Amino acid sequence: MHFIDQARIAVKAGRGGDGIVAFRREKYVPAGGPSGGDGGRGGDVLLVADANLQTLLDFKYRRIFEAVDGRRGGPNRCTGASGDALRIKVPCGTEVRDARTGILLGDLTRPGEELLVAAAGRGGLGNAHYLSNRNRAPEKCTEGKEGEEWLLQLELKLLAEVGIIGLPNAGKSTLISVLSAARPKIADYPFTTLVPNLGVVRRPSGDGTVFADIPGLIAGAAQGAGLGHDFLRHIERTRLLVHLVDAASEAVLSDLQVVERELAAYGHGLERRPRLVVLNKIELLDPAELELLRAEVEGHCGRSVLAVSAATGSHLDSLLAAVWRELDIGAPRETEEPVMGEA
Template structure:
């Protein structure tokens, strides 16, 4: 199924039913009094976060959603029934915003979370409501209130702990297939990955994290070149970025350092906050580098790239170096989770569970 992470929909809650003007008519009761009931409320439109969904494709082909209106009031003190509600199932991580102003209205971040995105109109009053000591035969009624109508933009940002970024054919899909349950398409040509893939990495019993494989970036992606710019938004919610670099490109004229710098530049152009996220360097495809040349090539790359952060040397194909990387990622994610759960008024330096500094790990 094609990955769809953006859609536009029109929703309309139900209008309220009208109130009724009616009087009681019974034999031997000439003045039975008013008995017109109120109209029923219109149906609401709800959105629920469904963990079993991972795309917005259903909303691409069905854009109009209308709840039922409330029934009108009737005589004999009968109130109109409420209109039927409708519930729209959306993936966890969906952002709902106003299509015209761009204002973010809601975010579905928790599985099973239910929000009201459009309220049905209240029902109108029947003449029974207007009876009083001085107005014993009221003929007033009110119409039902209209339901809310909205034009909405749905945008999906996947919820992952770790995001992979890098040039096409850097080995991101091979890595996520090697360490998780994800099975992305892998081939020997660029842009094999056409949509984000999520994989759950099991470290131990009840110990896991989620990694997202994002389509490869190229220079100029922030201006619309290639495919990766469409999915950079999915990296904004991650706790850690793994910059995967092909250390042994097939084309001898390709410089891995220049490619890595281009990726960093695109991140900075797209979003400064994304650029400032914790980022580790993962040098991949070491199985294609002779063992005696590896230390020199790694050292040369790090020196020319001017990298001072954590460096991991792996081969996703043979899983060499993957195990230390996985455990280091889990420790980092776990520390970040504790840090995020620390009360705001507590200084993390004295909370006792501040995240440990990122390790400097080699193969």
Template sequence: MFVDEAKIYLKAGDGGNGITAFRREKYVPMGGPAGGDGGRGGDIIFISDEGLRTLMDFKYKKHFKAKRGAHGQGKNMHGAKGEDLIIKVPVGTIVKDDDTDEVIADFTEPNQELVIANGGRGGKGNARFSTSTNKAPSFAENGFPGEERWIRLELKLLADVGLVGFPNAGKSTLISKVSAARPKIADYPFTTLVPNLGVVETKNKNSFVIADIPGLIEGAHQGTGLGHDFLKHIERTRVLIFILDAAQIDGRNVMDDYNTLRFELEMFNEDLLKRPYLIVANKMDVAEAKENIKELEENFNDKLFKISAVTGEGVDILIEKAYELVESVPIEKYVGEERVVRKYKEEVPFEIEVINGIYLVSGERIEKLIAITNFDNDEAVKRFQRTIDTMGLEDALKDKGIQEGDVVIIGNIEFEYSE
């Protein structure tokens, strides 16, 4: 089964908690603070693997979680970092944020890697909070939560040459003739329901990758048939070969077929028509084919290749010309150079929404502050108060009209506002 789309949930490891501890030494009745920091949570790292061909691994497993960091210990001993989670994806995989549709990563080469979800920072132990005015702080931070998100994976095949044609035009027969690929072949439309890749070798032992894109039909650019599922795989091919049924076995006109195919490509992505292309009149072993292709011969001259995928007639010449075109197009022109990306995200400290008199405060920064604060410890609560004052939360709440006794909710914590 070919799987080229998947939606999965990622949860990077939470940071370990810092701890509150003090030195306990002989003849030192009250030693200084000695609580260590928690370890950083494990990251979730994607690596592109040329040995993978589908997203099948994500069909049955949808949730992935990295290990949390270890908690700090006494004697200023820091917790160990949580183990990273490595996830392998096929070359050609695009990673998108499911909520925003933003492209997070685009893996176009083998062994590219990127952190897709960052582990949380470990909480600071009480030794970190010692100052000249507070030499024995009795609080520590909890670990920061790791990043969590739903993402979508989309696989677009990376091939040098894409075979484009109507069902039953002979694409599968051709790819089976010129490579070791063995697609299903039969005398009815839509034999091929998934793309097939084959490696083609020229007479000089040069090679390139060819993709048999399942047959397009009229209206494919609107999603008719499985149009969008098929067309997206063409976007990363460097050269297009239009395979036409010169025998007109299905009763269609061969020139109309060509014009329809070009129209479908243009409607899906007009840049596709700017790529180098060849036109192949297939099934030349059928007697009527020579008469049927006269209009093609008049219009295309050296771009037209007459072949029989069944007998092999003309196939070698086609392959040599296809390789010549492939070599003339830099791979980065349509695939992209090192297109693994990780965009900087501007952090907004908080946002306030008032619903039915309740003040809802949200934002990654302030929610992390909630997560690391131990509200059972008075010193930790005081530090939390000082931090949100510095962030300007109280002034912002006043601007929104907050009154004594109103309810403020931040994350999963509810407060009653008081001056």
């Protein structure tokens, strides 16, 4: 399955049905009066968040969506049938914007959540609406209104609590494959991971936490270099970043700083997001070298640094314990009152 996280679609709500001009024609009912019915309302267009979808691939093959028009009114004051609403399924985590202005229209994050993106046109009025003491036989009716029509930009941002970031070949895919049931492509060359990979890691309590393996960042990623610019958006929703660094690299501090600069350059508060710095591939270093390297990195970061081996599984329990601790610290308290203006 291809991972598509951006799409542009056109949506058009249904047109309202026309009202009609009609008069009662019944035996023994002289001058029956106007009886033209109203037109039916057109169908709305709504986007619906579906937990079973993980990509916007469907919109690669279909880009135009039109709801059903309302039917015209009938005699005997019969209202025309309304058009059925068109519900378009999108993955949870989809942001919806007006493609022309970039204005955010909605953010669908919860399964079943709906967003009205095009309102249907109202039905026209039949001549029965224009009956008055001065006009007993009106021959006036109105046409149905056109439904709204919009060009929308859909942008998927993965819903993951923990994002694994780092330079290419830092071992991110290996780590998520060991911690979860995810099976990303793993190889000994850069840019093996071309799309984000999601994996669910079980906590001691039995709850599942979603981890995301973000494709490797390189210098200039925030400006469009490499693959990072396309996938930095997926880090925006994460509560915690696990910054993986190749301990066997010839320039560990430089590698660390490259990713830190890209997070700051991208903005959206990523540089202030809680982050665990983790030295990976420690099986390639002897204990003395590891301790010196760890002290150097801790001096740069100003906090403790974890050291693990995703390949051998060494110290992964300590890493997960630190992850659960950070998530619990940042979890909102049930007794907290929401701030006015916040959702």
